[in-house]
Amino acid sequence: MKNFKEKSDKIWEVANLLRGDYKRADYGKVILPMTVLRRLDCVLKSTKQDVLDYLPKVDSLKESAKDIALNKKAGFNFHNRSQFDFDKLIADPNNVAANLRNFINGFSTSAREIIEYFNFDDQIDRMDDPKADILFRVVKAFQEIDLSEDDPMIMGYIFEDLIRKFSEQSNETAGEHFTPREVIRLMVNVLFNEDSETLTKEGIVKTMYDPACGTGGMLSVAEQHLNELNAKAELKVFGQEINPESYAICKSDMLIKGQNPSNVKFGNTFTVDGLEEEKFDYMLSNPPFGVDWKKAQKIIKAEADSKGMRGRFGAGLPRINDGSLLFLQHMISKMKPGGTRIGIVFNGSPLFSGAAGSGESEIRKWIIENDWLETIIALPDQLFYNTGISTYIWIVTNKKSAERKGKVQLINTTGVKDEELMKEGKLDHNRFWQKMDKSLGNKRKKIVENGNEKGIGFITQIYGNFEENEFSKIVPNDYFAYYRVTVEQPLIEEGKVVKSKGKPKPDSSLRDYENIPFLKTDQNGKLVPQTIEEYVEREVKPHLPTAWIDETKTKIGYEINFTKYFYEFKPLRPLDKIKADILALEEKTLETEKTVLD
Template sequence: MKNFKEKADLIWKVADLLRGDYKQSDYGKVILPMTVLRRLDCILKPTKDKVLNYLPKVETLKEGAKDIALNKIAGHSFHNRSSFDFDKIVADPNNVAANLRNYINGFSTSAREIIEYFNFDDHIDRLDDPKADILFRVVKSFQEIDLSDMESIEMGYTFEELIRKFAEQSNETAGEHFTPREIIRLMVNLLFIEDIEILTIEGIVKTLYDPTAGTGGMLSGGEQYVKELNPKAELKVFGQEINPESYAICKADMLIKGQNPSNIKFGNTLSNDQLAEEQFDYQISNPPFGVDWKKAEKTIKAESDKKGMDGRFGAGLPRINDGSLLFLQHMISKMKDSGSRIAIVFSGSPLFTGAAESGESNIRKWIIENDWLEAVIALPDQLFYNTGINTYIWIVTNQKSDKRKGKVQLINATGAKDEELVKEGELEFNRFWQKMDRSLGNKRKKIIENGSERGIGFITNLYGNFEENEFVKILPNEFFGYWRITVEQPLKENGKVVKSKGQPKPDTSLRDYENIPFLKKDADGNLVQQTIETYFEEEVIPHLPEAWIDHSKTKVGYEINFTKYFYEFKPLRPLANIKADILALEEKTLETEKTVLNS
């Protein structure tokens, strides 16, 4: 493969022309659509004259039929019927804006739509304004970059390298539409590792879907993984994206790489699923963290009420300020009966937010009781551009292997256990992550990409080996369930129990609640079933002998308390050691003072 980074660097240098007229974070709004136009220009050049010569024969056809006929002549899923190309545009420097518009309008519908979603027409005016007067130089610079000598996948890598560069320029806003590539690689590894034997079958065809596609990084990451594993495999990708610019970039990426761009849809996935009838072999997503779903509330609630479990949101609705679990329910609705796998990254909230029988708890209950939750992987903090919080990858599937059935694997990949950082060059490493030499917004760490001993390889092996160790716990599904009971105590007046219909009347001021896990550890440390009654007799009655349970208020809940499961008690340091450290520090301070005073 040619060095795609060299091509990306050539294109990147064109952005220097925008300096002073554009903010650095906005360079991509010009460079990315221009890259798409130049790539399409290079691809279509060998057949451009044939298309123009054939054009009179199809002038009377309707637009759709005309596109089909001219695409066939062009030999691609798109064509350009304008008399202009990049060579002719730069040959007329006084009319660049008008000729460039004519050229763009000459593309077939699917290609032209991509440029329109970039809102590139506005930038033509801005670049052509006398104050800037850089449109010709930008077009000329691209005309001098030959993009015809690259395979589709190579051009895809070039385009994705540019997307990454421009996303990192915008730091805080990048996280809304761009997932760091090492996180994508890890998620893709976890998504596909159980199916390696299937994916290495010659000629195998599978589908991958991302309901929050952003710029298409996750779809591209999945496609790259499968191609590296089996060049003769085909992974058809699908997605939907709500942000117009991200949608344009994603669709352009698919077009450049030879995927079907019509598989990428525009709009709100939750309120307007444009792939409603589709199901997929694999799904992957990084939905927005902690973003409310007020705009889609009416539609989502209507679907939940009307369709119930026959719709996407029958299991429950989370609180309005975080729609993360809505995306997971949506993805579960797209699992094939024959088996599908999902990788999705969340904040900590979906693990434990919501009391028993709340929307969140009911969704977790539905997923776990159906034995769909395969694993949860806790990642380090400070991995994303726009947030420093800890994140978690969930693996969800309706095709668990026999050894995984009825169990959930938890992996603690936060690096919390690695107290000593090992120096390696100018960077600091631990088992899972590496400090970045330059922060990008809130991103100050990255998961180590190379080698099986650390980072991506190590986490992937922890997952694939499915063995308990200091980083891994394997727990039965029931472990995450609990009863929430209401504990009442009698109302007393003058020391006597007040009764109503012969029964003690509860004192609401003394009312309390207990969460009783479905499972408890026996004397040997094994998990065993427990009952509400046994727990109550052993844990409550000794302290509150007159208490009773109001069974009419008992609820069932599910939560995943990661911190508690991996917590290890560390005894306090001996007082003598602390005293010795303080004395040593005092002595060092006195020596420093003497040095300063004597200098």
């Protein structure tokens, strides 16, 4: 982690060379493609001469065959056949623009196409213009930064940290956030936990998909985790990304790691599904929180109307300013009939926003009634770089184990109770997270990664044990369902009940609504079904004897009010202690006033 910050900060310092010639919001147009170019240059350095020496022998081959042969010499799914590298670029300062273009054009087709997504040629002209004359200095600054780091995780952190900084500079932070690696590792742990026996088989091949893959962080962590679990297993990764810079970075990372870069598609997942015919074994995603889907509304609504449940969005459409549940519906459409496991990060809104009959409620209803919702994990706040809000991991699957069928596990990792015990001296550490020595944007906490008694290991254990305790609640699917009923009272005029067709006419000014849970807790503490009628007799009639339910307006809704499931009543502090605190505060205030006046 320290190495990642040092490298990221060093690259960020190069942006100082752009000051005056570039707006701060445009720094990323130079720094990101230059980082990718330098990364590719460093990776190819050890085999570059082998490629150049072999080039005359394949000169007569077709371009595609030539690429394959030279890729093999380079030891990657790409190569560079230009005579130039960063060392040679700075050796000829008078021709750096032409030589840099020659270097870029020397990449094999797959790598060159990635660079094109940055539209970097325009920036070469801009930096080489005599008015700016900063191209050589920028290239030289990057030549002095070693990006040959073996661990792709470090490079992933570097790219995401840079993108975060650039988005902050351009005030584009709304909805933009990056997934901390410990959160991804937790998601992968939980996602693979149920399949641990299958995944250890020799030669096993699985697929993983992320519909909002960004720079590919989730895919990289999943691949690394499976390799650690079983070196002879293969995880083929797929994704789609709407941001061209993130897309280019993701594809370059795929190239370096030997994955197939054509598995990552560019564009808006909602409007053009780049992997329409594909189904996957696993899916992971952290889509933007509260993403507005107004631009895609026409296409999404047309698909929902024309295809219904045969399409991706047949269950319902959420409000226009939050497309989170559209992502989940899209992922569910890609589940394999034989079984798929999905992990997705949401903020709190998809848990409960939308009343009965709304798009959000109908989507939750569809997922829960199909018995696909397996687990929800509440994460601590201040965990993400660009937002301090609380977040939740949803695990959705169409292959629940026998013991989980018809049930949902709720896991609370916020550590609120731990914090209270620590203040009281009853606990020496938080069992889930710890405060960071130095914050990164809004990220001030991180989930502990080592050991089985806290952090990732502890949470995975809670999930795997599938038992109720202070951090884990297990409830039947119906626990989240409720009837939304309309309570009417009679219209009274001149002291008499007004009737219509022999029935009391409702007074619209007295109309009220009740949410009646499907289940209630009986005298033995067990959850049992309840009817609308018995609820009304128990809760409504004692207060409104003449009220009735308009059954024609009854709707069924689903919501997951996570907080109330882990709520613990805290008795009020004794009055004598409150009084003592007030007196002590008054005395301290008087002493302060006296000091100031003296």
